[in-house]
Amino acid sequence: MTKKIKRIPKLFLTLILSLFIVSTSHNLVFAQKQESLKDIKNPTDNVTLSESEKVLKIYNNYELNDIYEKSKVLLESLNLSKNKLDKIELMKDINKNKEFYRVTSDTSIIDFDTNYELLNITNFSNTNFSGKDIKSTNYTNKEVIRNSISLYKDKLINSKSDLINITSKITRALNIPTDYELIFNEPYDDDFWQLVWQKKLSNNLFNPYESVKVIINRENGSIESLYKFNEKPNVINESIFEEEAIKLSKEILDRGNSKSEIKTKLTIFKPNYFWTNGKYTESNDVRLSWLIKSSDIDIYIDAVTGEILGGGYIQSNEEGAAFGAVNIQFAKYQCDLATNGMRRLGYNTRDPIVNCSGNAIGNFLAGSSSYALYIACHGSPTQLSDRGNWYLNRSDIHGNWHFVFLDACLTGVDNGWASSFKIEGYSGRGFLGWANEIESYYSYLFSDNFWPKVGSMPLRKAAIEAANAVPGAGTTPIRYYGDSAYYGWAW
Incomplete structure (x- = not known):
């Protein structure tokens, strides 16, 4: 029977303590403040x-x-x-x-x-570097806090029509080929707009690995981040067809909990061999493949050979429902990255504690010196869960947190979790969450790009760069709430 985490009041003490928890189905990184670091100066001189x-x-x-x-x-x-x-x-x-x-x-x-x-x-011309040592700054919320309510009248980019000249400029500057199409032209969040060009193949599929991804600053129309991918698929005509691909994926589909309708589509994919090796193994080739998708599992099948190329779990649940145990794969690796990143920011951390109980999680969350948290689990706008042993509601969160990353679906769809951790509306605090469902593989790729950048630029800038570095449109819908100048440093 799922046990609700007991609420424990959080006290304000000056003890310096850290916690880093990993379980087979969820992972948490706790850390506490250690020291402030020196203030940095301006754009690239101090990146x-x-x-x-x-x-x-x-x-x-x-x-x-x-x-x-x-x-x-x-x-x-x-x-x-x-x-x-x-x-x-x-x-x-x-x-x-x-x-x-x-x-x-x-x-x-x-x-x-x-x-x-x-x-x-x-x-970096739009990046606020003033938040590295927050003790030396005295900003008002209006100056440095990203408000969840957009003031569109103050922005240069409010609609697709405002981007006509910008898209033309990018196309000319990069000499984007005529067989590339602008497949995504939408707001990323209140402050950024995203453009994605992908090559249209002769079989009418779009290749995310031959693409250009651009983040535009909505306030002034300048380019914030630009990534170019250039990897061709091995073939463009399938020999394995839909019905056979579904049969090849049946054994893996049976591992999931969902009995929902199976969806399929022909697509382009770079193998990660998740289902074969039990871990993500990076590949250098790009394959024509069938995506076999249930509500909680993605499987990619080579459309020529029938080889299982990989995929992953979906890190989501339905709010308030009872869930069977489904592990978040390779969160141990992601938590190792998070631990190193938090240590670099001045937090003290411990090695992982395995198989912790719901009560243990609740006690640590209520710890008087817990200020930074990373957790990879299943999620919704109001609840986190490991689908079996524990669940955590927004109302269970207490205290004043500095840096929180909830690596779970829909935790960033609005500012609810950020407000529960008392991050939204305060300087020197930052929150990251996902605005949509997130497949474990894309979460893994994001972590691989995000955590090494932590400490070299503000958290929000690092998150935008890491999200834009992952191929595909809408694959990494990260959202940031809090102080846009905050690096994540312990203070």
């Missing part, structure tokens, strides 16, 4: 390396003239550069074991692959 990046070599501009000139033209055509380019570096992504070039200007950073092809552009 630090992410944890996964390493500088291999610094070049003079004349040594890599092709990249220098290409960067200069890009920044000028996109209105992103105010002054000269500062430096060119050969970098290494340690996690992916890949080298790339980085060009830094006064306001923007551009990354190229080793063939000089554009990877991404990050604009």
Whole structure:
């Protein structure tokens, strides 16, 4: 029988303590304040390396003239550069074991692959860097807090018609081919708008791995983040058809709880071999595949060979219902990333505690020195659950939290959870949640991009960049509530 977590009042003490919990079906990271760090200055001068990046070599501009000139033209055509380019570096992504070039200007950073092809552009001219040491600032809520009520009259971008000139400018600057179509042109949240171009293949499918994703700042129309993907599928004509693909996926479908209608579609997918290896294994190839989808499981079947390519669980539940135990896969890995990220922000953390009970979770949530939390579980706008042993309602949350990431479906659909943690409406606090259902694989990819960036830029900027770095439209609907300048530092 599911046991409701007992409410325990949270006291205000000065003890420094941390907690990091992992269970087979949910994970929590608790951490407490340690110390404030020094204030930082302005755009790219004070953007630090992410944890996964390493500088291999610094070049003079004349040594890599092709990249220098290409960067200069890009920044000028996109209105992103105010002054000269500062430096060119050969970098290494340690996690992916890949080298790339980085060009830094006064306001923007551009990354190229080793063939000089554009990877991404990050604009920091709109980023508020003043929140690194919140003790030295005294902002009002109006100045730094993202309000959930949009003041559209103050924004330059309010509708698709406002973006006609911007989309034309991006198309020209990047020389986007004519077989790419603008498939997504919608508000991302109150402050950002998202554009997604994808290549339309001869079989009329769109390939998310040959695409351009852009986040536009709605206040001034400038590009906030731009990512370019360029990976072709192996084939475009299927040999395995829908009925056979469903049969091949039956054994995996039976592992889920849902008896809902099965949905299918032909799509393009990069294998993660989740169902085969029991973990996400990154692949370098892109495949034509069948997506077999129930309400709680995604399965991808190679449309030529019938091979099971991967997929994942959906991290959601129905509000107020009773659930069978379904594990959140590889949350241990994501919590390891979260632990490292929080330690980098000045929090003290412990190693994982396995198989904790609902009472233990409640006690830790009510801990007098708990200030930071990461949890990967099943969710809704009003409830978190492991689908079997415990559930947590918004009304069970007490205390004053500084940094909370609820890695569960629909926890960011509105500001309800952020308000329960007393984050919305306060400076020096930040909350992340998902505005829609989130598949565990895309949550995993987001974490892989987000946590290494933590500490190098404000949380909100890191979240936007991490979400935009994941292929596909609408795959990572992250939402941020709180102080837009806050880095997440312990204080």
